Amino acid sequence: MIKAPGEVRDMVEVVVSEFEPHLWSEGMTPFEVLISTVLSQKTERRGTRRAFLHLKKGLGINPTALARADEDAIAELIKPAGLYRSKAPKIKAIALSVLELYGGDLTAVLELPEQEARVRLMALPGVGPKTADVVLSFVARKAVLPVDVHIFRIAERWHAVGKEARYEEVRAALESAVPPEMRLAAHLALIEFGREICVARKPKCSICMVNAVCPSAFTF
Ligand code: SF4
Known part of the structure; x- marks a missing residue:
């Protein structure tokens, strides 16, 4: 029952x-939270953190840097995360979309009403409901679980x-x-x-x- x-x-x-x-998103930009959540898919916390730090040090985690980056270079840096070969093109595609659609800044999207913001986030390549909800909850402080x-x-x-x-x-x-x-x-x-x-x-x-x-x- x-x-x-x-x-x-x-x-x-x-x-x-x-x-x-454990509020792991402290001090991160909305885009960094988004990329960290993509990295965390099917990956334990330590692998996610290592992949995130390697990527940040190697290329920078912002839409401009990642849209320009070579997919293989991204994959190499995020190796500590599982499924890094499929995550690398996803990360590049997200960066390109955030640049093209929002000028590289997700702030305006996150200020929209919850459901509209969710739809916009889920329209980004490779962003499913859990990833969208993490960004809405941790960054925009919307009341989602x-x-x-x-x-x-x-x-x-x-x-x-x-x-x-x-x-x-x-x-x-x-x-x-x-x-x-x-x-x-x-x-x-x-x-x-x-x-x-x-x-x-x-x-x-x-x-x-x-x-x-x-x-x-x-x-x-
Ligand atoms: S460990 Fe999980 S399955 Fe076991 S009592 Fe607690 S909640 Fe239930």
Whole structure:
């Protein structure tokens, strides 16, 4: 049975109270947050960070530099990130589009109403709903709750959504449970919780702070 939003909210609150937020976007430009999120696709945090720093040092992370850059040069620099060969052309294409459509500056897009900004971001090459939501949440501070692979898994295990739920369903279910002012903290805390406790294989149910109310506790 699907849990009521109030029950999910209670579980999120427990998790938020246990995990320090890791606000990795501090000091970054909107374009850097966008590129960092592309680099993070199917990549752990350390690989993402290394790829980001290599790219920043090697070419600079701004639309002009990356639009001019050779795809192979980008790929070489972002090797610590997974799927670097497919991410390199994506990064160059995003840079070209941001330059052509917005003169290299995403600020005006991020000032648009949430849904319009989301549509514009998702129109950029290779930018899916999660990447758009991260930029909206971290940079524009819109009240969205981006769903990464950890949050997806947790939402299923908590029965916040059904088994075959897709991205938009998971996001909507969590946003209906978590009040706007808590969504960024919830995103950050749930990711840490998914990395440390509710891990993909062999979740640590015996030390989990929500095991008394989790419908999947001790079923693995
Ligand atoms: S009890 Fe187990 S399955 Fe449920 S949230 Fe905790 S770690 Fe995950």
